[in-house]
Amino acid sequence: MTTLFDVARRAGVSKSTVSNVIRGDGRVAETTRERVERAIEEIQYRPNVIARSLKARSSMTIGIIVPDLTNPFHAELAAGAERAANASGYAALITHTEASPHTEQDAARAFIERRVDCVVVTGVSVGSSLPALLLDREIPVVVASFGEADDPRLGVIDNDDLTAMELVVAHLFELGHRRMAFVGPLLLEQSGERRRLGFAQALHRRGLQDVGIGGKPTAIAAHNDMQAIAVIDRLEREGQKVPRDVSVTGYDDIPLASHNRIQLTTVHADAAEMGRRAVELALGAARESRHVAYREIQTGQLIVRATTGRAPA
Numbered sequence: 001m002t003t004l005f006d007v008a009r010r011a012g013v014s015k016s017t018v019s020n021v022i023r024g025d026g027r028v029a030e031t032t033r034e035r036v037e038r039a040i041e042e043i044q045y046r047p048n049v050i051a052r053s054l055k056a057r058s059s060m061t062i063g064i065i066v067p068d069l070t071n072p073f074h075a076e077l078a079a080g081a082e083r084a085a086n087a088s089g090y091a092a093l094i095t096h097t098e099a100s101p102h103t104e105q106d107a108a109r110a111f112i113e114r115r116v117d118c119v120v121v122t123g124v125s126v127g128s129s130l131p132a133l134l135l136d137r138e139i140p141v142v143v144a145s146f147g148e149a150d151d152p153r154l155g156v157i158d159n160d161d162l163t164a165m166e167l168v169v170a171h172l173f174e175l176g177h178r179r180m181a182f183v184g185p186l187l188l189e190q191s192g193e194r195r196r197l198g199f200a201q202a203l204h205r206r207g208l209q210d211v212g213i214g215g216k217p218t219a220i221a222a223h224n225d226m227q228a229i230a231v232i233d234r235l236e237r238e239g240q241k242v243p244r245d246v247s248v249t250g251y252d253d254i255p256l257a258s259h260n261r262i263q264l265t266t267v268h269a270d271a272a273e274m275g276r277r278a279v280e281l282a283l284g285a286a287r288e289s290r291h292v293a294y295r296e297i298q299t300g301q302l303i304v305r306a307t308t309g310r311a312p313a
Contacts, residue, residue, distance in 0.1 A: 002045045011039035022088050037087045046089065058286070061091045062279060063111040065130065067099040067123035071226050073252040073271050077122045077144060080275025088283060090117070099125040108133040118282035120144060120275070126193060140285035140292050144278040145269070146194070155281045155292025157274050160299045164267045165198030165221070167302040168249050171265070172219045173206055176311035177247060181217035182210055183227050195223055195251065218246060218311045225250035225257045225266055232262070232307065243309035253303055263306035269298070 008015045013036060020028050021036040028036075039045075062085045066078045082092040093116065095107040108130050111119055118140040124130050134141050135153045142155035172180055182199040199221055203209055211217050222228035228250030232242050242248055250257060250266035257264040277296070285292040 002043050004045075006043055007036065007039050007045050010043055011036045040087050058117050059115045060089060061093055061114065061116045062282065063107075063114075063116040063119040064092055064094045065104070065107055065119065065121040065124070066094060066096050067125075069096045071224065072254040072256065073145075073224060073269070074122050076254070076271040077275040080272030081120050081122075081144075081279045082275075083272075084276040084279035085283075088279070090283070097124075099123065101125050101128060104128055104130040105133065111139070112137050117286040118142070120278045120282055122275075135291065138289075138291075140282050140290070142278040142282045142292055144274050145271070153291035153293055154295075155278070155285065156295040157278050157281070158295065158297050159269055160297050161194045162198040162201065164251065164300045164302070165195055166202045167300075168221050168251075168267065169199060169202035169206070171302060171304065171308065172221070172247060172249070175219075175247065175308060177217075177219040178208060178311070179211045179215065179217045180208065180219045180221065181213050181215060183213060183220055183222045183231055185223040185227060219248070219308070220246060221249045223251060225252045225254045225264060228264055228266065228307070229256070229262065232264075242307050245312060247308040247311075249308060251300075253300075257303075258305070265305045265308040266303055267300040268303050269300050274298070 004015050004018050008018045011018065013032060017028060017032065018036055021033050064078050064081050066074050068074050078094055082094065085092045093111070093114065095110070097103040097107060104124060111134065116139065119134050121131060121141060121143045122145055131141050131143060131151065131154060135151065140155065142157060144157040145159055169180065180203060182196050184196055200210055213220065220231055222231055228248050232248050235242055235246055240246055250264050252271070253266045253268035256262060257266050281292050281294060
């Protein structure tokens, strides 16, 4: 059995510093926290969960809601959250909902029955009641990669989608594109509508409107990278070349986006860091028996690669 002292010796810090990292104390320097978390993983330290649970009246579990595990962005966000939970001695219960309202409600009930300490939500269906169901049972909730501004009890780690879509449209406009279309997600995710709105607003500021996928656009902005890659595949099957005939952009900057055969122009979002930060906020609130009630906005960077070019004559 490894101990707290073993971790401290491995990381070259005091036992109290290790305890602060495990508790999620924000006063620990970032480099020190990373060194301690690395030491925890290297020697496979696991706190005595049963003893801590009895002392803190805690289940030592975190619930994680994921709408689409086939999307690498959501998978990486969930993995980042799980790593952060494990580093703090918590188990992670991950539920895949496919953005189904019925599945979301089942997940909320399951988390309540299992008395999870807090929940991280990486995506929900449009108009979902899931966050409110958990909050009403005094379970701290952090939503990551989308916003729920209506409930002040929530913790929010959000993308600035409106600014991001402005960057996308500005880039395409500068390349001479005037006929643009937005392709939404396959699932009815809340963030999909917000990105669509940001796209439409950016076009309107330039006196343009979304021509739709059937309106012979010269540029297509996809809700996420997986949708963008699917669009590229469809275009090339139809005999069109990207970006010679049609430019395509994505959102998320998943690892596949930078693959040499794809080189997708996209908006970068750090999924793993978003998951880690969400767990940090959620655990901090759970340990103090309060709601998170905090909002943090991250502005994505437009990464220009090979799938966008000058508009055809």
